[in-house]
Amino acid sequence: MTVHVVGAGLAGLAAALSLAGRGRAVVLHEAAPVAGGRCRALPDGTDNGTHALIGANRAALRFLSRIGARARWVEPEPGGLPVLDLRDGSARRVALSPLAWRDAALRPAGASARAVLALARLALPLRDRPVAEAMAAHPEFHRGFVEPLVIAALNTPSAEASCRRLGAVLRRLAGPGAARLLVAREGLGPDLVAPALATLRRAGVEIRLGVRLRRLVAQGGRAAALDFGEGGAVALGREDAVVLATPPWETRRLLPGTPAPEDHVPIVNLHFARPAETPVRFLGLLEALCQWVLVRPAGVSVTVSAGEAAAREEAESLAPRAWAELRRAALAFGLPGPWPEAPPPCRVVKERRATPRHAPGPPPLPARRPLPNLALAGDWTLPALPATIEAAVRSGEAAARALGAGRRAAAARGAAAPIAAPARPGG
Ligand SMILES: Cc1cc2nc3c(=O)[nH]c(=O)nc-3n(C[C@H](O)[C@H](O)[C@H](O)COP(=O)(O)OP(=O)(O)OC[C@H]3O[C@@H](n4cnc5c(N)ncnc54)[C@H](O)[C@@H]3O)c2cc1C
Structure with a gap:
């Protein structure tokens, strides 16, 4: 009756929290000596990298509330983002939400009605192509707003970045408050990872750090055992399940053949x-x-x-x-x-x-539940969104739901050993 969550990045943390909330016994296994994955504090307390959230990241903000850390994320620039252009030394404030561009003082350079319309068109599910190509007729707006937005949201140069993936971001930016930018007041350790671990411990989750899953044993069409090398082996009972919340390269190693990004x-x-x-x-x-x-x-x-x-x-x-x-x-x-x-x-x-790399074209889309008792999580498993904290949290919650659905289906059939159809890809 235990769910083993492998990987304590945001996806694994969110999955563990969601599963514990559903009354499941949860063990969280993490290879590194600290939790947080790509969003962690280094041993000296420094963040590995600056992480920002926006108001549209509803699942991430809900996660912060659940771990009691929402108030620790602050909005540093409520009056618009101060931007210095090193080309000519001009300094201005820029609103991230197009809704605020009625105020000319907060409008990015080159934001003519035609340029803004061209950007808005990217929110429609049109032919996928590089963003820079789609915005070529509006070079100033592209340089001063679109390219920085693409790099921030997709971590991919605009010349290579997918319009479709940016479109998913633009659709979410439209609502009131959606473009509010938030950062951790002190750092990812005290403002995210530590409160998450404390909440999980209070919920009864067992947390094992420094144990790397070496091998996942599949037998009879289901996950049968987890081999952590010197960290021990876990034989999975008929009711036990696994959430594999590892990065794409590690998931492919553990479950060969899983569709996953390689670049x-x-x-x-x-x-x-x-x-x-x-x-x-x-x-x-x-x-x-x-x-x-x-x-x-x-x-x-x-x-x-x-x-x-x-x-x-x-x-x-x-x-x-x-x-x-x-x-x-x-x-x-x-x-x-x-x-x-x-x-x-x-x-x-x-x-x-x-x-x-968020390039044009359909991204790899793994099944959410490739085995009846194993669900995948990780930012890359929800490619409708860019690989962000939001995608990681949503994927963890989706993995927890997928295992719940598998259990309900098995119970309805009265079967002790569920051999259910894998959940819909990305669901
Ligand atoms: C520098 C940087 C800046 C970023 N900035 C932002 C930002 O501003 N906003 C934003 O929303 N997102 C940002 N991101 C992206 C965000 O950090 C990721 O999308 C998110 O943290 C991914 O979480 P995850 O749980 O899917 O994966 P990961 O964080 O990669 O977690 C996977 C975990 O699995 C563990 N693991 C791997 N293999 C094994 C194994 N065999 N056994 C056990 N454990 C294993 C890893 O150690 C890791 O802890 C940034 C990322 C980086 C690197």
Whole structure:
């Protein structure tokens, strides 16, 4: 009667929470010494990378509420995102929601009625092609708004990014409050991972860190055993089930033949130690190495998404370039504190497989429940959305539901050993 959740990224954490809420006994197994996966705190407390949520991320925000951490995520720029354009040094505030563009002061450069209409058309399920191609007639709007949005949402350069995948984002951005941008006040450790683990423990979930699933044994068309090497083996009883919430490459290794993305794109973050009494701030940069600057009391972080070139560059040359850019932005928007020319100590974190590349064309779509007692979770298993916290949380909840549906179907048949049809792909 136990569900074994493998992988304690956001998908696994959400699956475990959902299953515990359904009264299931849950054991959560994680290979790394810490939980959080691609959204985690490093041993010194630094985030692996800046993570932002938007108001449209309803499942992620609901998850934060359930773990008692919603108030720990703050909106740093309620008056519009401060953006510095390094091409000409112009500094302006830009609203992320097109609903706010009636105010000319918050409108991105080049946002003519025709350009905005061209962007709105991408929300329709039209022919898939690269975003840059679809927006070619509106170069200024593309440069100042669409390309940064694509890189932030899809972690893929606009010249390669799928219109369809961006369309899914645009449809969600339209509602009131949907474009509100939120970040963790202190960091992913205290504001996400620690409260999630504490909530799971209170709900009776057993958490095993540092145990890697080496092999998944399938027998008779169902998951029969989990082999954690030195971490022990688990024989699965007839009522036991598994949620495999591992990244695509690991899921393919454990369950060969699973359709999964193979091409990934890095994100590089540089974290500068600059402790200061400061409110949380979030700035954007155009025509720069870095796209985002996050200022928090513990330090300043910059993000290089779609960072293939940056991932190849040495930290020694990246850090001074990034610092010079963020310093210009800080001075342009009058952020308090000294901003010396020399960069403070910096930690560079390169996440080489941060997300799949969101290119045009149908993404791989694995079955949610490829075996009667095994469901898949992970941001990549819900390719209707870009690979984000929202997709991860939704996928974890969908996996929990799929196992529940399998149990109900088996109970209705009065069968102790359910051999149900796998759940619909992506459901
Ligand atoms: C630098 C960076 C910045 C990002 N920024 C944003 C952002 O601003 N907003 C946003 O919404 N999203 C962002 N994302 C994406 C977001 O982090 C991911 O979509 C999300 O964390 C994926 O969660 P997941 O649970 O699907 O996968 P993962 O986080 O990859 O979790 C999988 C877990 O499984 C574990 N595991 C793997 N193999 C095994 C095994 N054999 N046995 C046991 N455990 C195993 C791994 O250690 C890991 O903990 C960013 C990602 C990165 C890397």
